[in-house]
Amino acid sequence: MSVLVDAETKVLVQGITGHQGTVHTRNMRAFGAQVVAGATPGKGGQSVEGVPVFNSVEEAVRNTGANATCIFVPAPFAKDAFLESVDAGIRLAVIVTEHIPFHDMLTMYHYGRSKGARIIGPNCPGIAAPGKSKVGIIPNVVFRPGRVGVVSRSGTLTYEIVNGIKERGLGQSTCLGLGGDPVVGTSFVDALPLFEKDPDTDLVVLVGEIGGTAEEDAAEFIGHHFTKPVVAYVAGRSAPPGKRMGHAGAIIARGKGTAESKLTALQAVGAHVAKFPYEIPALVEQYLPKPSGR
């Protein structure tokens, strides 16, 4: 078991003929993912990295049985690409594209939800379950199969942390990179129940950042519904208010969204808080339940 994807997941890549789409198709396949189709309007009949390209998502699904999509389509066209995937019956979309207007995301999120489709992202690294599958762009080299779940709003910081866990001799069950935009398809609160249910995850590392209230909401959820140990880190403690720190969502505005408030909330529900990213692997090792003598 793993979260959202497994070895049976059949991945479609929308925007496969672009540079990013091509590179990451190769990387996903090297990771062991079944990438079964690509879709780019007007490029049907071609093949990329040995993967057949179709003109429409409907055609790709009909011919290959794709049941998850990884979207690299540029921002102005990303809404259409996602809605097309929903109408073609796909119920899991990882949207890597950055700079999608949040008004578009509102439409995408609520339309998708009405049809039972889940979005990871946008502007996100995606999903990786070592030994099973990958839908997204997280570098292959940082992983090793194991029992630690990772859920994060960051990109490269996630890679660094996942890599740190590997260097400690531990491994990951599933890593979910949710993205740092103001409107995300899946938040911590949506992701945590998946890890709670996953029999292969014994501990979750939650990587947050300043801005919004996603970490406070996560703390509320952990307090009531989460039984596995949590190690948490929040980036941006030293960021000044009113400055947008790279991610559109990472801004302390009107005194809300500070690292302090997030860390306090997480600590209050028993999460083990790391002050710096390099403290995470040791905390994981300390609190990861030891295998019983089965």
Add this chain to the structure above:
Amino acid sequence: MVKLAEWRGKEIFRKYGVPLPKGHVVRSPSEVAAALQSAGIPLPCVVKAQVLAGGRGKGGAVRFASTVAEAEAATQAILGLEFKGEVVREVLLEEKLPIAKELYVSLTLDRSRRLPLAMASAQGGVEVETVDESAIVRVHVDPFPGLLGYQKRQLIAALGVTGPVARSVDSLLDLLWKIFEEEDAELVEINPLAVVGDRVVALDAKVIIEDDASFRHPEFADVKDDRTPLEEIAREKEIAFVQLDGNIGVIANGAGLTMATLDVLAEFGGKPGVFLDLGGTDDPKKVTEAFLLMAQAKPKAVFLNIFGGVTRCDTVATGLVEAMRQVPPDAKFPLVARIRGNNEAEGVAILRAAGVTSLSDLKESVQAVVAAAGGPA
């Protein structure tokens, strides 16, 4: 964030038919007489500095004039004034209306609910943050049906208006919703919304257009945000670049990693001066551009923290050495580099051969750069 000055926000309002005072923007006292005449602005009138900061009334950035000469003098006095760090370059002349009551309405995004949020309060004319929570009504709007009749009635009830004034608010709310959606706004706020006779009039306009939607709104391309000149150049080059008040430059890839780096730096007594996020790029040209921008910010030392996942460390290192070579001699800075990930050993070797301090431990690297910048602050 494309924050529009009041007069530009009101231009949008006018396009959609939101009731406004008669007004005209001027950029010199010599334009005042003609502006009053052409816009039909009666005297006495209001003279308002066009700055983005709030608190203009108390700060002397809003004045009243009963004659053309007074309006010219007030314009003269306000233009060039520095108000909370912004220099006044534009002045809005407006009709002075008999105000019966000041209200508050706005539309914004509730990130955690992923829904637009409409807010209304009978206590307008003051900063909404200072209004008691119980005096603000909040209504979440589903983008599919849009703002509904019963939701407008809730908002109107909160404003405490009835009869023709209530009907005037009702049509105003429809217009605000339309503006919020069609203009890709992050915020549409009217504070105060004034009751004048039997209708409401927008005395102020605060409109923020979302950056990511700028491809749909070329009309706002010339709007200057509250960025520094270097931040403006970086924006054009699509590099996330934020100036802070310390002396150490930080270059990293990814927002989270950059923020985490700043946190560690602060812990060891370093003062970040520039935050530069390369994002997902491995384009050597962009790395060079980033370095040249960094040099212009005149840091005492620079820390580069890159996690090369897809990007190969040796490619990054080669780009770095080349970029360092291009920094003008008078702008050179000590560099501490930490590159981790793919082909790490090769990358480190390239950097060390070029005389760059290259460490793999984050704590040690940060201590090295703080020392290079002259020790902990």
